[in-house]
Amino acid sequence: MRAILLLGVNFVRTQWIAVAVMTTYIVGMGGVFRSRVHAEDILFFLRWHAGYAVFLGIMMAVPALQMERKTRRILAVLSKGIFRWQYIGGLLLGCTLATGLFCMLVGGIAVWLCQEGGVIGQGIPLVAVALFCSCVAASATALFFSTFLHPLLATAATSIVLGFPFVLETLGRSPAWGLFPVAWLFHFLLAFQLQSPGSEVGKIIAVALCHAAVFWLAAAAVFARRDVTISPE
Numbered sequence: 001m002r003a004i005l006l007l008g009v010n011f012v013r014t015q016w017i018a019v020a021v022m023t024t025y026i027v028g029m030g031g032v033f034r035s036r037v038h039a040e041d042i043l044f045f046l047r048w049h050a051g052y053a054v055f056l057g058i059m060m061a062v063p064a065l066q067m068e069r070k071t072r073r074i075l076a077v078l079s080k081g082i083f084r085w086q087y088i089g090g091l092l093l094g095c096t097l098a099t100g101l102f103c104m105l106v107g108g109i110a111v112w113l114c115q116e117g118g119v120i121g122q123g124i125p126l127v128a129v130a131l132f133c134s135c136v137a138a139s140a141t142a143l144f145f146s147t148f149l150h151p152l153l154a155t156a157a158t159s160i161v162l163g164f165p166f167v168l169e170t171l172g173r174s175p176a177w178g179l180f181p182v183a184w185l186f187h188f189l190l191a192f193q194l195q196s197p198g199s200e201v202g203k204i205i206a207v208a209l210c211h212a213a214v215f216w217l218a219a220a221a222v223f224a225r226r227d228v229t230i231s232p233e
Contacts, residue, residue: 003090004090007086008090011094026109030105034113038117039194045109046124046189050106053102053131054182057142061143062143062146063151065143065146074087085224088220091143107125110128123196123201126197127189129205138182144219147226163183166183181204182211
């Protein structure tokens, strides 16, 4: 676990510009929304930035392996006795730390806006936790596809997998939300009205964590058979 932690922290350190920009952005947007606080505005803030959080998790995870291979850093790390599953775990942890900060800011600012506007915002902290777990699931999915696909194809494949239930809905079919935690979260947020979230959010959290674990193990299994000494192009 120590190796995964060190790899994750180092990955966040290499992404400090993205982390600083997203922190400045979300704090600034909180100030903008403060000038006009209504329940509808808070819901818009929460839903819109939930999408940003998932997008951030995907965009940090997809190019991670390719950049490590281009710089040959991956060879130096693996030569120190780090297992490949630990390496994938470290990248996933790095994405988790970065998106965790973003989700914490989104949830905290949403709660603050509710207090400033005198709006009863029940369930926002739990929804923020569900958003965080969904971001982890999205990052794990992106890492899995990035182990054997070009980043552009990996991004497309990740988007298709995560958004597949909404495609089924447009075709008039009822999707199995329990198999797609990220889409399930947004399906929930579209109906969320700052009321008590009930047991549905807890189920989303559990399914998202299982999803992340499965795709992490799958990514590690695929990556264990990949040749990292060749050019990723």
